[in-house]
Amino acid sequence: MDFYYLPLSAPCRSVLMTAKALGIELNKKYLDLMAGEHLKPEFVKINPQHTIPTLVDGDFSIWESRAIMAYLVEKYGKDDSLYPKCPQKKAVVNQRLYFDMGTMYMSFANYYYPQIMKKLPADPEMFAKIEVAFDFLNTFLEGNTYAAGDSLTIADFALLATVSTFDVAEFDFSKYANVKRWYEHCKTTAPGFEENWEGCKDVKKWMNKE
Numbered sequence: 001m002d003f004y005y006l007p008l009s010a011p012c013r014s015v016l017m018t019a020k021a022l023g024i025e026l027n028k029k030y031l032d033l034m035a036g037e038h039l040k041p042e043f044v045k046i047n048p049q050h051t052i053p054t055l056v057d058g059d060f061s062i063w064e065s066r067a068i069m070a071y072l073v074e075k076y077g078k079d080d081s082l083y084p085k086c087p088q089k090k091a092v093v094n095q096r097l098y099f100d101m102g103t104m105y106m107s108f109a110n111y112y113y114p115q116i117m118k119k120l121p122a123d124p125e126m127f128a129k130i131e132v133a134f135d136f137l138n139t140f141l142e143g144n145t146y147a148a149g150d151s152l153t154i155a156d157f158a159l160l161a162t163v164s165t166f167d168v169a170e171f172d173f174s175k176y177a178n179v180k181r182w183y184e185h186c187k188t189t190a191p192g193f194e195e196n197w198e199g200c201k202d203v204k205k206w207m208n209k210e
Helices: 011-024 041-047 065-076 089-119 124-140 154-168 177-189 193-207
Strands: 002-005 025-031 054-057 060-061
Touching: 002 011, 011 065, 011 089, 011 154, 011 193, 041 054, 054 065, 060 065, 065 089, 065 154, 089 124, 089 154, 089 193, 124 154, 124 177, 154 177, 154 193, 177 193
Parallel strands: 002 025
Antiparallel strands: 002 054, 054 060
8 A cells, every 4th residue: 555645744643553553564655745746747646635645555545644544444454443333432533533633733733834834923822722622632531541432543543643743842731631641641552653753753853944
């Protein structure tokens, strides 16, 4: 399977952790967005949206990290523990995935990207939205070992990729006790966290670039 990705991308890293958990070896294809490689006709043919991550499995291609993670588990998982078949358990995992996409990761992008890419000053209103997102996640984790209950799921990979990116950006989330507990636990139990962290170091370099 060909996997088009960029290590500093949190969504890409969440797929890498999923593949690691499933014991899948991906044929990684580094895509340099800064050089416009995602706009080349051969890639646009694979993914008309020309976004990463993108997975090509035989003659099938799929993009959007959360869709890729679900596909990998449903096709290659030995069981459904990472993405349960039970409608209610799956609904909770989906909610956490959508929360990561629309609230958690979005809060990172809205606060940090303008500073990194446009050299704009920090926006306190956007910072407040980060705090709201962490408050929500802290509540979700109350009484739970993992993001969607007592078992590791793809929701943890998505949120872990995002929260570790906040970590390397030096956002202090120590006051969110449940998030801190979950994060420390996942750092030692989530397959592929080491590679995820290496990608986070790329984020750090990108943020510190003048």
